[in-house]
Amino acid sequence: MQNTIKSLANGLKNKEFSSVELTTDYLNFINKSDLNAFITITDELAISQAKAADQNIANNSFNILTGMPYAHKDIFCTKGVKTSAGSKMLDNFISPYNATVSDKLDNSGAVMLGKTNLDEFAMGSSNENSYYGAVKNPWNLNKTPGGSSGGSAAAVAGELSVFATGTDTGGSIRQPSSLCGITGIKPTYGLVSRYGMIAYASSFDQAGVMTKTAEDSAILLNLIAGFDEKDSTSVNRNNEDYLKTINDSIQGLTIGLPKEFFSDGLDDKVANKIMLAVKEFESMGLKVKDISLPHSNYAIPSYYIIASCECSSNLLRLDGVRYGHRCQDPKDLQDLYLRSRSEGFGDEVKRRIMVGTYALSAGYYDAYYLKAQKARRLISDDFQKAFQSVDVIMGPVSPTTAFDLASIHDSASMYLSDIYTLSVNLAGLPAMSVPAGFSQNLPVGLQLIGNHWSEAKLLNIAHKFQEQTNFHNQTPAKI
Numbered sequence: 001m002q003n004t005i006k007s008l009a010n011g012l013k014n015k016e017f018s019s020v021e022l023t024t025d026y027l028n029f030i031n032k033s034d035l036n037a038f039i040t041i042t043d044e045l046a047i048s049q050a051k052a053a054d055q056n057i058a059n060n061s062f063n064i065l066t067g068m069p070y071a072h073k074d075i076f077c078t079k080g081v082k083t084s085a086g087s088k089m090l091d092n093f094i095s096p097y098n099a100t101v102s103d104k105l106d107n108s109g110a111v112m113l114g115k116t117n118l119d120e121f122a123m124g125s126s127n128e129n130s131y132y133g134a135v136k137n138p139w140n141l142n143k144t145p146g147g148s149s150g151g152s153a154a155a156v157a158g159e160l161s162v163f164a165t166g167t168d169t170g171g172s173i174r175q176p177s178s179l180c181g182i183t184g185i186k187p188t189y190g191l192v193s194r195y196g197m198i199a200y201a202s203s204f205d206q207a208g209v210m211t212k213t214a215e216d217s218a219i220l221l222n223l224i225a226g227f228d229e230k231d232s233t234s235v236n237r238n239n240e241d242y243l244k245t246i247n248d249s250i251q252g253l254t255i256g257l258p259k260e261f262f263s264d265g266l267d268d269k270v271a272n273k274i275m276l277a278v279k280e281f282e283s284m285g286l287k288v289k290d291i292s293l294p295h296s297n298y299a300i301p302s303y304y305i306i307a308s309c310e311c312s313s314n315l316l317r318l319d320g321v322r323y324g325h326r327c328q329d330p331k332d333l334q335d336l337y338l339r340s341r342s343e344g345f346g347d348e349v350k351r352r353i354m355v356g357t358y359a360l361s362a363g364y365y366d367a368y369y370l371k372a373q374k375a376r377r378l379i380s381d382d383f384q385k386a387f388q389s390v391d392v393i394m395g396p397v398s399p400t401t402a403f404d405l406a407s408i409h410d411s412a413s414m415y416l417s418d419i420y421t422l423s424v425n426l427a428g429l430p431a432m433s434v435p436a437g438f439s440q441n442l443p444v445g446l447q448l449i450g451n452h453w454s455e456a457k458l459l460n461i462a463h464k465f466q467e468q469t470n471f472h473n474q475t476p477a478k479i
């Protein structure tokens with residue numbers, strides 16, 4: 001049996017097994033695993049949540065997520081549980097409150113197995129920037145699972161959890177989903193509350209989910225989407241039912257293939273799998289149109305300028321005074337700030353704070369930050385133009401399959417792995433990664449990009465593809 005939310009919920013409802021049994025199994029898998037997918041395992045909490053869920057199921061008061069074990073990215077605040085954001089800075093931080101997403105999961109009766117590993121403050125594409133060490137890709141232990149939600153992706157692909165949460169600032173849900181062969185959705189900016197999600201780059205950060213199937217993603221999006229008055233960037237619009245249209249016919253839709261997403265840097269074998277997936281859609285009655293997103297080249301520089309500027313401001317609050325790491329025996333206030341921050345942050349975080357502070361300083365602001373914002377608008381306009389003639393844009397998520405751990409040493413090369421994901425965040429659009437094949441036993445993810453608020457359509461398209469294909473059902477050999 002495939003361990004999806006849908007299938008396991010039936011087992012729980014029909015009392016084939018209890019949530020305590022299911023949760024115990026998963027906790028055992030996690031304890032035996034050497035993927036390093038978790039920073040904190042919340043076993044006692046999980047068992048008590050599972051017991052409560054079993055009680056509710058016995059009393060006939062439950063929903064599809066009641067008793068369902070999941071893994072929570074360690075960037076969502078969880079009341080009473082360590083929330084580290086992958087940083088030494090927050091190694092001692094026990095959150096006094098829940099993120100809205102955490103609250104919604106708690107209220108649904110889902111069972112939190114633990115908090116997953118990530119690049120420090122979600123900055124990275126390989127999970128190697130974590131204070132808690134790199135995560136391994138369950139398909140090949142010498143490879144990265146991608147980042148920054150590497151722990152979440154490895155947990156779902158490696159059968160350590162039924163589903164996981166993620167956040168996507170520049171690709172952190174889609175790229176690890178692609179590299180680990182699972183389904184992930186990054187919603188439209190503003191659809192899911194950012195309240196209690198430790199901020200990296202506030203104008204990009206968006207919460208989403210990582211699952212085995214598009215149907216499971218729809219179930220979870222129904223739970224976590226929606227207006228939240230505690231997040232001023234959350235958008236007040238009517239809630240949708242993402243399951244309602246998941247079986248709709250997709251015949252006659254037009255796919256746009258941007259030529260910039262199939263350029264030189266793309267691995268031939270990855271390109272080949274993406275084109276086979278597009279052919280599959282053609283055989284399902286979709287039309288294909290070549291399009292151009294002419295400002296795509298500016299995505300990497302503008303994203304890395306704006307995100308660094310925003311992070312330099314967001315991370316100011318971590319000063320060793322209010323909470324977080326504090327150095328030993330500071331001799332004065334200046335020394336306290338300097339040493340606490342120097343000791344608490346890792347290299348990549350420091351690099352971005354420095355780049356951001358520089359780019360925002362008087363005299364450089366116009367040349368860098370303002371310029372990058374102008375490029376951001378052009379990139380966004382390219383998409384709006386494209387969506388006048390196509391329903392969905394398709395392409396690769398990542399230019400390669402999972403790369404070797406410790407193989408990329410300079411930040412600029414690492415930034416190249418985000419080449420196909422960043423423009424989506426610059427434009428605030430929804431996008432998915434859907435398993436689309438394998439190259440040398442490593443998964444390849446197909447990216448689906450839609451216009452704002454088109455999550456229902458993306459999930460519908462992904463679900464129809466998963467009805468025709470079997471890639472999402474593949475699981476790595478247990479190691």
Ligand code: GLN
Binds near residue numbers: 124147170200
């Ligand atoms: N890899 C990108 C970065 O390092 C995106 C990370 C993310 O989406 N959180 O900023």
